[in-house]
Amino acid sequence: MRITVEVNGRTRESDVEPRMLLCDYLRHELGLTGTHVGCEHGVCGACTVLVDGEAVRSCLTLAVQMSGRSVRTVEDLAPEGEELTEIQLAFRKHHALQCGFCTPGILMSLTAEQNRPAPSREDALDSVRGHICRCTGYRGIKRVVEEVFAESDAENPR
Numbered sequence: 001m002r003i004t005v006e007v008n009g010r011t012r013e014s015d016v017e018p019r020m021l022l023c024d025y026l027r028h029e030l031g032l033t034g035t036h037v038g039c040e041h042g043v044c045g046a047c048t049v050l051v052d053g054e055a056v057r058s059c060l061t062l063a064v065q066m067s068g069r070s071v072r073t074v075e076d077l078a079p080e081g082e083e084l085t086e087i088q089l090a091f092r093k094h095h096a097l098q099c100g101f102c103t104p105g106i107l108m109s110l111t112a113e114q115n116r117p118a119p120s121r122e123d124a125l126d127s128v129r130g131h132i133c134r135c136t137g138y139r140g141i142k143r144v145v146e147e148v149f150a151e152s153d154a155e156n157p158r
């Protein structure tokens, strides 16, 4: 099937198998290997990307569903030559990654939260609860959320 999808700000037209997963499309068709694939059934969060600004498990999404949509992957957070984002800088500062396998998905979930109007710390923590880190690096990730997101809805009313 022919699809037209915007990926990281660039329009892509591709012929894909109807059953092709979005993660496979990104990695194998477009070469965007920053999106990682772990469990392949929606549990670990490693494959999370943004679709029209919302965090989505790309292993549970078909590429054909993306026609006419906008997809953003970890490669677009800080394209070559550009500054790291606030969240990425906080990851570096707080040693919030070890092997880095889970990191792209967590970055995308937190980016989706940060892009909401008046994001709260609780919502940001909720957004990463569904991510599994096998290196048990959760303490650093929590410190990132504490640095980047305001403490409560009361502090940061919607």
Ligand code: FES
Pocket (backbone or CB within 6 Å): 036, 037, 038, 039, 040, 041, 042, 043, 044, 045, 046, 047, 048, 057, 058, 059, 060
């Ligand atoms: S690879 Fe998609 S959620 Fe684990």
Ligand code: FES
Pocket (backbone or CB within 6 Å): 096, 097, 098, 099, 100, 101, 102, 103, 132, 133, 134, 135, 136, 137
């Ligand atoms: S840093 Fe290794 S899985 Fe999270």
